[in-house]
Amino acid sequence: MLIISTVSESSCHHVQGNTAKDLWLSLERAYAPHTSSREYTLKTHLLKIEMKGDESPAAYLSRAQEYANALANIGEPFKDKVFVMLAVFGRREEYNGLKSTLLGRQFPVAFNELQGLLSDHDYMLGKIQSNQARLSLLLLIM
Structure with missing residues (x-):
């Protein structure tokens, strides 16, 4: 029960x-019915996944992981390398630098590493924005 x-x-x-x-x-x-329709729908969602404007990186990766898990559950898993590429390409524009870095690596990134890399990137983006705001404030004061 x-x-x-x-x-x-x-x-x-x-x-x-x-x-x-x-x-x-x-x-x-x-x-979790394994029908061609279900497989097509899940693959289409994963191929077209994009990070929404207000979506956190963790929520975005969780959503991508749900599609990948559902595909694996019906016997149609994505290779980790392909899954990472799809998850990276669906990121917002401010992640373009990270996209280039990840795709240029000699060894592909594993999906479980992606969360940490995105967190680090978000921290650095926040730090840059904070420094720019302080610089703007200083210029206004002078």
Whole structure:
């Protein structure tokens, strides 16, 4: 009954059966069907993924990871190298320098390294913007 206790109310109507296996299979049929349509939809979402204007880097990578996980769950995983390239290309314009750096590396970046690199990049962007704001303030005062 652990499965039932973790299912949201809106999903309860999908849960059918008496055994844990039956419950699990009913959820799998509802949420992870392996059809050509599902595969096409997930791949299209991942190929067209872009970071939204107000989206944090962590939320963006989480969204990309959800698509990749869903594809892996239906037996259609992306290679890590391809997945990283898609995640990098979908970044906003202020990440263009990082995009060039990552794509120019001799050894490809693993997806699990990407979060740290993006955090470092965001820190540096914030530092540059902070220094520019201080410089502007100094110029106004003078």
